Amino acid sequence: MDPAIKRYLDEHGATYSREALRQSLVDAGHDSDAVDAAIAEWEAQRTGTNVDPEKRRTFGRWAIGLHVAALVAVFLLLVVLKGSTAIGLALLGCAALGVAMLIGWAISTLVGRALLPRAGVIVALVVPAISAFLLAGTCFALLNTSVSTPPRPGSVQLEILAPRAFEGSGAASCYVGGGSVGVQVNSGPLGTLGGKPLSVSLSWYGDDPNNPAPASGTSLSVFLDATGEGEAGPTSFSVIFSTKLVVDAAPDGLTGTIGFEGLASEPSGAPGQPTTPEVISGSVNWNCE
Known part of the structure; x- marks a missing residue:
């Protein structure tokens, strides 16, 4: 893409329509075929980086919710299976799990947001869902074996x-x-x-x-x-x-x-x-x- 065309599109692309941008560039002496190709490439790049803010917010809420739900599920399962005497150890284990969940949420959110423009919210949420499931499952397996069942x-x-x-x-x-x-x-x-x-x-x-x-x-x-x-x-x-x-x-x-x-x-x-x-x-x- 011609740097001059790209600069013009970056400066005025959000203001004018596609036809107005094309006409202005052609009037400025740029080849019409080169202008069409540059506009198509610029629009593809813009589509890949610009996401509806509401979709970003929806993705963010669900990504956090999946990890919080997994954390709560581990705690409740331990209490139900091991009894009220396991609450203390379950809280301690879930505190450590919370740190891991925070890291997993951050990493999976970065990956999911990279997929969001092209794949959509549902597909992008697969990454945080896998992160929450793997972390919760691993932590539950470790805590379940270390906490004895009450008599x-x-x-x-x-x-x-x-x-x-x-x-x-x-x-x-x-x-x-x-x-x-x-x-x-x-x-x-x-x-x-x-x-x-x-x-x-x-x-x-x-x-x-x-x-x-x-x-x-x-x-x-x-x-x-x-x-x-x-x-x-x-x-x-x-x-x-x-x-x-x-x-x-x-x-x-x-x-x-x-x-x-x-x-x-x-x-x-x-x-x-x-x-x-x-x-x-x-x-x-x-x-x-």
């Missing part, structure tokens, strides 16, 4: 057969998960045995029944508070190689019964001295909300 309330009922006869029940905390189906249950004090507060910890993990060889895992421990003022004796009973466990658990693992035979006490003799563990038998029921 469900539940209850446990324990029966121990004679000679260590005991029967009691109490509140428990249930941690659901692990494998396709699973639960870990930790009870509070269920009563006293030999003058010592007694509690139970159990876990059961089932496998997908559609697997060729479905399997499950079970563990059970009965604890006697070592700080109690009762008689001397074992402080815990756990599963050993000879222990027999019979599990009847619901498909979701939230309720069930474990019958046990030969739950053995921990060794209590002097190091290196053979000891015969005390064993107990009975059953334990759990119920998680």
Whole structure:
């Protein structure tokens, strides 16, 4: 494009019509074909750089809104999935995410505005939408793995057969998960045995029944508070190689019964001295909300 023609168009293009600009340039001695080509090129450049202010404002509002919405969605998902105890960590994580969102918004807005003149608002908004989705998804995945799920309330009922006869029940905390189906249950004090507060910890993990060889895992421990003022004796009973466990658990693992035979006490003799563990038998029921 002739620099003289370009200068004239830049100075008067917004004032006069296309035909008036062409006629003025031709009257000034410029070749008509060169003038037509220069005007067409100038108009193409102008179309590529000039955007309706309302479209710019619409793009800007949506670009900001997409990133803010993603930030709020991450916070709400964490609170819903992890409970109110995760609000503090969720706020901290979302504060860090907010900084990343600000940077992502700035970069994606620059790219989107470059597309805006030719592609339009909807296509230009694809860039901020991708930015918000990727940042929010990455942050949520990191926070979701670092924030533990709060336990469900539940209850446990324990029966121990004679000679260590005991029967009691109490509140428990249930941690659901692990494998396709699973639960870990930790009870509070269920009563006293030999003058010592007694509690139970159990876990059961089932496998997908559609697997060729479905399997499950079970563990059970009965604890006697070592700080109690009762008689001397074992402080815990756990599963050993000879222990027999019979599990009847619901498909979701939230309720069930474990019958046990030969739950053995921990060794209590002097190091290196053979000891015969005390064993107990009975059953334990759990119920998680």
